[in-house]
Amino acid sequence: xxxxxLSDSILMKVEKPARYIGNELNSVKKDKNKIDVRFAMAxxxxxxxxxxxxxxxxxxxxxxxxxxTWCERVYSPxxxxxxxxxxxxxxxxxxxxxxxxxxxxxxxxxxQYEMCYTNILQLLDLSQIPLLAKDRNNDDPIVIGGGPxxxxxxxxxxxxxxxxxxxxxxxxxxxxxxxxxxxxDNKSREEFLHEASKIEGIYVPSMYEVFYxxxxxxxxxxxxxEDVPKTVKKQIVMDMTESVYPEKPIVPFIKVTQxxxxxxxxxxxxxxxxxxxxxMIYRPNREKNVxxxxxxxxxxxxxxxxEEISLSSLSSSDYTQLDELISFLIENYNGKGVNIxxxxxxxxxxxxxxxxxxQDIKKSSLTFAPExxxxxxxxxxxKGLTKEVILDGAHQAFLGGxxxxxxxxxxxxPTETEEDMxxxxxxxxxxxxxxxxxxPKQERNGKCQITISTSFFVxxxxxxxxxxxxxEPGEYLRRAKIVNDTVKAQLNHKSIRYNWHQxxxxxxxxxxxxxxxxxxxxxxxxxEKGGFFDAWGEFFNFDLWLEAFEKCQISIDFxxxxxxxxxxxxxxxxxxxxxxxxxxxxxxxxxxxxxxxPNCRMRCSGCGARxxxxxxxxxxxx
Amino acid sequence: MRIRIKFRKYGAMKFIGHxxxxxxxxxxxxxxxxxxxxxxxxxxxxxxxxxAPLGVGITSDxxxxxxxxxxxxxxxxxxxxxxxxxxxxxxxxxxxxxxENAKKAMSIVASASYTLSxxxxxxxxxxxxxxxxxxxxxxxxxxSFIIIKKTKKSExxxxxxxxxxxxxxxxxxxxxSFDIKVTTGSTNNVKPELVLQSxxxxxxxxxxxxxxxxxxxxxxxxxxxxxxxxxxxFGREIL
Numbered sequence: 117x118x119x120x121x122l123s124d125s126i127l128m129k130v131e132k133p134a135r136y137i138g139n140e141l142n143s144v145k146k147d148k149n150k151i152d153v154r155f156a157m158a159x160x161x162x163x164x165x166x167x168x169x170x171x172x173x174x175x176x177x178x179x180x181x182x183x184x185t186w187c188e189r190v191y192s193p194x195x196x197x198x199x200x201x202x203x204x205x206x207x208x209x210x211x212x213x214x215x216x217x218x219x220x221x222x223x224x225x226x227x228q229y230e231m232c233y234t235n236i237l238q239l240l241d242l243s244q245i246p247l248l249a250k251d252r253n254n255d256d257p258i259v260i261g262g263g264p265x266x267x268x269x270x271x272x273x274x275x276x277x278x279x280x281x282x283x284x285x286x287x288x289x290x291x292x293x294x295x296x297x298x299x300x301d302n303k304s305r306e307e308f309l310h311e312a313s314k315i316e317g318i319y320v321p322s323m324y325e326v327f328y329x330x331x332x333x334x335x336x337x338x339x340x341x342e343d344v345p346k347t348v349k350k351q352i353v354m355d356m357t358e359s360v361y362p363e364k365p366i367v368p369f370i371k372v373t374q375x376x377x378x379x380x381x382x383x384x385x386x387x388x389x390x391x392x393x394x395x396m397i398y399r400p401n402r403e404k405n406v407x408x409x410x411x412x413x414x415x416x417x418x419x420x421x422x423e424e425i426s427l428s429s430l431s432s433s434d435y436t437q438l439d440e441l442i443s444f445l446i447e448n449y450n451g452k453g454v455n456i457x458x459x460x461x462x463x464x465x466x467x468x469x470x471x472x473x474x475q476d477i478k479k480s481s482l483t484f485a486p487e488x489x490x491x492x493x494x495x496x497x498x499k500g501l502t503k504e505v506i507l508d509g510a511h512q513a514f515l516g517g518x519x520x521x522x523x524x525x526x527x528x529x530p531t532e533t534e535e536d537m538x539x540x541x542x543x544x545x546x547x548x549x550x551x552x553x554x555x556p557k558q559e560r561n562g563k564c565q566i567t568i569s570t571s572f573f574v575x576x577x578x579x580x581x582x583x584x585x586x587x588e589p590g591e592y593l594r595r596a597k598i599v600n601d602t603v604k605a606q607l608n609h610k611s612i613r614y615n616w617h618q619x620x621x622x623x624x625x626x627x628x629x630x631x632x633x634x635x636x637x638x639x640x641x642x643x644e645k646g647g648f649f650d651a652w653g654e655f656f657n658f659d660l661w662l663e664a665f666e667k668c669q670i671s672i673d674f675x676x677x678x679x680x681x682x683x684x685x686x687x688x689x690x691x692x693x694x695x696x697x698x699x700x701x702x703x704x705x706x707x708x709x710x711x712x713x714p715n716c717r718m719r720c721s722g723c724g725a726r727x728x729x730x731x732x733x734x735x736x737x738x
Numbered sequence: 739m740r741i742r743i744k745f746r747k748y749g750a751m752k753f754i755g756h757x758x759x760x761x762x763x764x765x766x767x768x769x770x771x772x773x774x775x776x777x778x779x780x781x782x783x784x785x786x787x788x789x790a791p792l793g794v795g796i797t798s799d800x801x802x803x804x805x806x807x808x809x810x811x812x813x814x815x816x817x818x819x820x821x822x823x824x825x826x827x828x829x830x831x832x833x834x835x836x837x838e839n840a841k842k843a844m845s846i847v848a849s850a851s852y853t854l855s856x857x858x859x860x861x862x863x864x865x866x867x868x869x870x871x872x873x874x875x876x877x878x879x880x881x882s883f884i885i886i887k888k889t890k891k892s893e894x895x896x897x898x899x900x901x902x903x904x905x906x907x908x909x910x911x912x913x914x915s916f917d918i919k920v921t922t923g924s925t926n927n928v929k930p931e932l933v934l935q936s937x938x939x940x941x942x943x944x945x946x947x948x949x950x951x952x953x954x955x956x957x958x959x960x961x962x963x964x965x966x967x968x969x970x971x972f973g974r975e976i977l
Contacts, residue, residue, distance in 0.1 A: 117749040117826055124857065125948035128795050133753040141765075141825050369754045369762060421765030421823075453768070453776045453784070476780035 118145070121209040121216075122197075130197045134370045135163035138189075138211030141367040142419065144176070145212055146186040153292055154220040155179055156210045156257070158190035160227070160235035161651060166191040167366070168374030170428060171226060171263065175284045177362035185292060188212040189366075190223075192235045193242065195649065201242055208242035217243040221295065223257040225276075227265035230628035231621065231651035233272055236261075237643040240275065247640065249277045249322060254305050258295070266319075267350075267397050268577040270687040271628050273321035274636035277305075278312055280319075281691055282351030283383075285359055287317045313344045317351035320344075324690070326633055332674055334632065334685040349692045350397070354730040356383060357405040361412060364419040376424035376457065377416040379409055381441065385430035386716035386732055388723075389487070390498045390707050391529065393576035394430055396695050399723060400731030401716060406437035410444050417454060425449070426457035433462035434717075442470055450474055460485065463509030468516050478561060481520035482513050488529055489539030495710045496531050498703075503543065510547050514554040519564040521547055526573040527595045527616070530584045530707065537595055541602040541612065544568050548608035568614045570599060572622040576629050577688040578695065580703030585679035586626045589619035620658040624650075626676035627665075632687040635675070638664040696724035739807050742843060742973045743820075744832040746799045747792065751827030756791040762828070763803060770819040775806040789843035789969060790850060790922055790957055793929075798954035799831075800850070802843045802969045810835070813976045834973030843969050846959035849903055850922040852930040853953045855915035860949035863941075866909040869916075876940050877905055885936045898936060901928045922957070 120127070120137055127133040148154070157176060159166030166172065172189070179187030188210035193201060201208070207216040217223055223243065225236055237247055240259070246252045249259065261269060262280040269279045280287065291312060298308045313320035323344045327335040339346060353359045361380070368375070384401035385394065413425060425445065429435060445456050456474045460483045461467040471480065486501050488494045494501065510521060525540050544566045551564035572592045575584040596616040603614050628635065641664035642657075649655035665672060680686075682701060689697065699722065706713055713721050716732045726733040747759070754762065764784055767774050776782035789802035811819065813833050820830040856862050864872065877883055883898040904919035920928040930952060938945040958966040 120750055124795070124951075127753055128948065133794070134755075134758065137750040137753050139750050139825055139827060141823070367765060369758045371758075371761070418769065421768035423764065423768070451782075453774075453782055455781060474780075479780075 118212075118214050121214040122206070126197070126200055130200070131194060132163075132370055134368075135191065135194065136197065136211070138214065140369060142364040143189075143212055143366050144180045144186070146180075148186065148213065148215075150183075151186045152184040152296055153182075153186075153222070155185055155187040155222045155224060156190050156217045156220045157187055158217075158223060158225045158239050159192075160225055160232040160239055161192050161649075162194055163191040163368075164370065164372040167368050167372040169226065169228065170374075170378050170380060171284065173362045173365050174360065175224075175288070176366075177364075178285060178360045179288070181360070182289075182292070184296070186212075188220075190217060190239065192238055192649070195655070198238065198242065198648075207244050208239065217257065218245055220257045223259045224280075225259065225261050226263040227261050227269075227272070228263050229651060230265060230271075230625045231656075233628060233639050234643045234648040234650055236272060236275055237640065238648045241643070247643075248274050250274070252277065252305065256305075258305075258308070264393065264397065267393070267691060267693060268630065268686075268688040269319065269321070270633050271631035271635035271639065273633050274640075276321060277309060278318055278320045280317055280351070281348050281693075282317050283353050284351075285353045286351040287315055290315050291318065310341065310344070313339075316349050319348040319691070321633075326687075332671075333681075334687060334689075336685070337687075337690050347690055347692045350694060352398075352402075352694075352728060353383070354402065354728060356402045357408045363412065363415045365416060367420045367422070374426075375422070376426050376455075377413065377420060377422045378426055378428050379413055379416070380404065380428045381409060381432065381435045381438075382429045384731065386434055387431055387500065388498055388703075388713055388715060388721070390496070390580040390703055391487070391526065391573060391576075392430075393579050396578050396700075396723075397693050398430070399693075399695055399725035400728055400733045401434070402731040403435060403437070406441050406444075409441055413445065414448075417449070423453060424455040424457050427459050429459065432459040433467070439466070446470070446473055463506075463513060465512060468509075468512055472516060477517040480518070481522050481565075481567075482510065482518055483522045483524070484509070485524040486543065487524065487526050488532075488536060489525060489541075489543055490536045492710055493529060493532060493536040493539075495712050496707050497529055498707065498713055500712065500715070503546075506543070507546065507550060510550055511554055514551050514564070517561070519551065519555075519561055521564070521566045523547075523566065523568050525568065525570045527570045527599070528573045528587055528592055528622075530573075530581060531710075532595075534598060537598045538602045540568060540570065540599050541606060541614070544603070544612050545606040545608050548611040551611075552608075563611050566608075566612045568599070568603070568612065569616070570596060570614075571617045572619060574622055574626045574629055577686065578691075578693050578700070580700045580707055582630070582686065582700065583680045583682065583684075583704055586623065586676045588677070589623055592619035592622060618653070621650075621656060623672065623676055624658065624661055627670070627672055630686070631675050634668075635670060638668040638670050641667060694723075694725040694728060699723040739810060740836040740840070741805050741807055741810060741816075742832075742834050742836050742840075742970060743803050743805065743830060744970050745801050745803075745828055745830045746797075747801055747828055748797045749827040751825070752795055752797045755794045756788070759792075759801075760786070760788060760803075766820060766823055767805065769823040770816070772805070772816065772819070773808045773810065775808055787842055787844050790847045792954060793952075796952045796954060800954055800956040800968065802957060804836070804843050810976055816976070832970050833976070834970060835976050836973040840972040843957075843959075845924075846972075847923045847957055847969070848921065848959050849919055849966060850930075850957045851904065851917065851919040851955040853915050853917055853955060854930060854934055854950050855913055855953070856949055857951050860946070862914040863943055866907060866914050869907040869914065872941065873905055873907055873937070876937060877902075883936070885932070885939075898928065898933060901926055902933055905933060 259277045261276045266279045309320045313323045326337045329335045382403040384398040386401045487499045575581045647660045775785045785806035816833040887896045901921040906917045918930040935945045961967050
């Protein structure tokens with residue numbers, strides 16, 4: 117049995133020791149003496165969150181299929197253990213071997229949200245790896261970042277040796293081969309990084325220099341060597357059906373957020389909502405064949421023993437073979453001890469029929485994400501959902517016995533007016549009224565319950581809204597108050613509940629999302645003053661961030677609040693994500709003219725993703 | 739048809755708590771394709787119950803759970819199927835069909851036996867002979883052994899003597915261990931470390947929970963003849 121990295125007395129002291137012992141079913145153990153490359157794959161958040169992430173499971177499976185590579189997992193130790201590890205100088209270890217990460221060849225860190233940036237530093241610090249890439253030497257692991265936040269890696273560029281831009285399934289083999297051969301030839305870290313920067317999709321920040329204008333915006337970013345490419349091209353899987361997918365995912369002992377079989381049915385989205393980064397960077401939409409999905413569902417349920425299966429994609433209703441897939445799952449698993457958990461489907465007769473089969477209507481709720489309250493603003497953001505569609509869906513659902521509705525919106529979208537804000541509760545009120553009109557008193561199962569949730573909009577790189585400005589926290593809260601006051605003044609206010617997000621986290625997310633290299637020192641400042649786990653309300657310390665910005669002369673106005681000029685060079689412009697900047701600018705103008713752009717299946721809008729020669733761009737075309 | 743399963747839990751698995759072990763077995767039973775019965779309703783759950791919860795940090799050679807099945811493999815095949823899908827640290831030891839009149843394991847548990855040993859790097863305050871003498875004089879030769887049992891709300895006196903069926907000490911490979919058998923169950927429940935802790939207290943010694951590894955050996959219940967027998971004795975092998 118593997119000797120644990122932590123002593124019994126430490127494990128008995130910390131919350132949930134199962135986070136740190138590894139040994140889960142389907143986790144992979146190898147003989148380290150027969151391995152060339154050791155890869156630590158880290159998620160910079162607590163175990164229960166990290167274990168729920170599909171991307172790591174895919175890459176874990178892919179790496180471990182290689183005989184020469186052993187990929188292990190690492191998660192952020194919770195603050196209770198963090199303190200003990202610092203006090204006792206215990207190096208961070210990988211779960212499978214329980215051996216220190218600092219002895220590995222690679223430390224890969226997946227970046228799913230900006231609020232985990234301080235946790236990157238925690239991982240490096242506990243691993244006893246220098247926090248800044250420039251301070252590392254030949255003995256330190258190569259620190260590589262991946263995931264959606266790498267579409268603007270600049271704010272964290274100083275902490276990483278390299279980033280992998282795009283979907284991990286494609287270029288890691290080349291990277292590992294290069295690493296092996298250069299290590300055999302006793303090449304230096306610097307020489308390896310230089311060579312690696314020539315692999316498509318690999319971005320090595322130290323190979324580039326950034327020049328700024330007087331006003332603080334970027335003048336130019338250019339490679340320091342002639343043979344380093346000026347643009348880094350995103351990597352994507354074009355054959356989703358044949359692509360690697362874990363048939364034996366790891367089964368955690370403790371309950372994690374995603375405690376079920378997750379079936380990825382497609383990547384990318386045809387919709388083109390203008391606020392949505394995933395909808396742009398994962399273009400083109402690519403489906404996985406339904407027969408492969410049926411086979412995977414069967415194998416994964418069998419190999420894990422999970423009692424639930426759910427589908428994963430950005431917009432499941434758009435999957436062309438959804439009827440067939442869901443019918444298969446219901447036929448084979450419903451009533452046989454396996455719950456079928458449906459993603460948010462478009463509410464119509466088809467989805468209501470399915471939902472009534474697999475859920476308890478009395479307990480389940482309908483979810484709509486109109487994102488904006490008024491039709492005008494929905495046109496601005498290109499969210500195709502209309503009020504008629506929502507009311508019709510709700511009407512059918514009320515007839516079917518449902519009485520709970522959840523509505524998701526954003527506040528602070530570009531061009532938002534007070535009318536748009538008030539339209540949010542007005543829509544909720546109309547849905548409530550519809551319930552009381554539709555369902556006769558004697559058939560009602562109590563009041564209907566409508567929950568409105570609003571988040572505040574954060575402009576993201578590689579979206580048509582990347583030029584948009586943000587607001588001060590006070591302004592966000594003022595907008596939430598308008599919604600709240602309107603809710604309370606309405607006839608059906610007793611049937612409506614309203615929740616809104618924190619405003620200061622939003623603003624910080626805004627700074628980090630579109631920041632540049634100069635932000636690294638502020639992130640470092642916050643971590644060194646004890647700030648981490650910013651994604652957790654109980655640990656988030658906005659004042660510390662404000663202090664860091666002041667000390668490092670970072671202007672929130674410059675990074676988050678101002679609206680950007682149309683010809684501004686962005687920190688992320690060196691990445692080619694397939695969708696062109698011209699397209700996004702065109703969409704920004706179309707948005708401001710309150711005009712909808714049709715989805716990819718209706719008509720090609722020329723975003724640029726056709727160059728990948730597959731997916732929806734070529735489906736059903738002659 | 740009702741089945742009783744016995745398993746052992748060792749190594750790193752001692753850090754997996756009782757509720758997580760239940761979840762672990764729910765999934766394991768599915769992987770092994772045991773034809774377990776489910777409750778009715780929208781979120782059906784398996785008919786499964788554990789005998790006596792085991793605390794985090796404790797290893798065991800005698801853990802039990804009862805399940806209800808529609809049909810079953812033979813004992814041999816069920817053991818093979820279950821053990822093929824276990825993680826390191828859990829081994830299924832037995833799988834028997836319960837006799838018709840057998841009650842649920844959790845309702846009949848009467849006592850459990852444990853070994854408490856000093857972990858590597860921790861010293862016993864006495865050599866084994868001294869311990870033998872102390873246990874005899876302070877515990878075995880006494881008519882009663884009164885302790886103060888503290889709960890969240892109150893403190894009350896309790897006599898440990900009738901609740902401790904065995905309390906012996908021995909040395910093996912230089913390691914001192916205590917064999918302690920205590921009354922277990924819903925009415926009178928004594929934790930084995932309470933016995934050792936109380937002796938430490940009697941001797942004015944500081945008890946260090948980190949120093950002792952607790953290991954459960956077996957769980958017992960009374961049979962028709964009022965004899966204490968291991969829980970597995972209430973079923974028969976399936977051929």
